[in-house]
Amino acid sequence: MLECTLCPHSCKIAPGKRGLCAVRENRGGELYLPFYGAISSGGIDPIEKKPIFHFLPGTRSFSIGFWGCNMRCPFCQNYEISQRVRENSVHMSPSQVVKKAREAGCPSISYTYSEPLVHIEFCLDCADLARKAGIANVIVTNGMVNTGAAEELFSAMDAANIDLKSFNHDYYKNELGGNLDAVKSSIATASERCHVELTTLIVPGKNDAPEEIENLLGFIAGIDRNIPLHISRYYPNYKSQIPETAMKSMDSITKRAGEILTYVYQGNTGAAADTLCPHCGRTLIQRNGYRVRILNDDEYCCDTCGYELHYRVNFFHR
Template identity: 35%
Template structure:
């Protein structure tokens, strides 16, 4: 189905889309960069409203969100389309498909399915949720009524209008930088203008008390510059402070960059050390199962308080109110350990 969008305005006799930082100016019977927002009869429509491209049950740690409702299970879904053109996208068959198609599922049905799978929340992910903002919003509002939380995995290339539109239902978000947010890298490999719109989004999300975690995909040879990382990390620190979780993710060859090798673990460790040296209390390495920097360590006594292997929790040394069992230090983790934490939380969704 197609539905009139909420995030737009008339500008110079064209429709200006307000869903992302591109702010596409779209003429009659034309379509925006994302491929799923189009203008007809002087109105902007979301062409993938109620059209799901992919859905799955995941551990929340897969997002990754590790300081928000740990051990919980989420119903993840996406549409087709994206506002970026990442040349290494692992979900390129979804994100780079500019078609208004998918399984027809209403917001009410998504919430019903999530509850049927005993999910604790809903995650809007796999492609950029900004482009299907109205679909996410309507789903999220219903989900909240049933006690489910809402999270997103996003490139953060948003507008202030989108943050305002999302603040009443969105509980937590992972903002995913690529290649240390270096402008030259972003323009060439993602098609985005640079990191400034993302940094502004982080500022607005923080202002609205939405839990934020940061990821940074480190790509060898082209997106692993430590000086660029230092610049980015200082800006993140200035806005979010020392307690924001920051995850340095290992790249794997995919899509148009399948010739670039996996990120060396040593490169990720250098980024981790840089973050710690700059004062971040909770730095992590991702996509390297079994690495000790997957775990959470108490900033006060240094002991491991949450053990992980990949997306699984293997050890828990925190009290119910998130204090270190060894020294009593209170960690800034939202929610409680889910009863599902030590179960297998991956599950296919049958649509």
């Protein structure tokens, strides 16, 4: 048996078998990665689609996805690539990814769509080459990873969007196949190493109890109340038939979050997602869908009142 220590599942993998994520294999007693560089999906996306709103706003990100995941969310939007693997998929080397990102004129590479952290070796190799080429690294992840790997992973990234799917241990464990403590620890680790934004999908009756929301917001504020939070509306998908989140619930949770955190955005609702100066209320970044206009000239402070901002317009000027 080989034990994988990457994530809290601590899979004991028998020879010739793979762990719960379906991508990490015991071959002859050694950890083998048959899906190193196996790309399930790719695209050139607005960085806002990740969602990342406060890092390189208005730019396009060269985005790649992989196969497999170490969680089992019944509402997964990308279950066709996260809950299966394809043996004969397209492979790319890290240098090919960086070359294509450069040719596309993208200032960042995003590791996204499925769960990139179970492909940590490939992400780290790619991120190292990207940094040398002056390209930023962005990860979109469930954050379900052990501390040592989290430190390495987020140190290699420039920005991360991490799902905080609930603040209930039992829900994480029994319905999503995850571990809340590991995710909390990852958020804290990431926030010390790169730009971080969080996403919480509000699933009716599952994670929207007022007390749970208070605890979740309090946890984020305890790390940094300037971490942007994306409150996302749930729709039935994959195995989940729970009706979509009511707008009344979305609005009240968003309102409460805005009383505790500095930057709160609604996702999947069509609501305005402009970034306002927290001090004087001036519109700094205007968003209409994925059309983005940066209205503030200064990269660091509000042009109107001089308040110090928490977003990075241009990675290359830092």
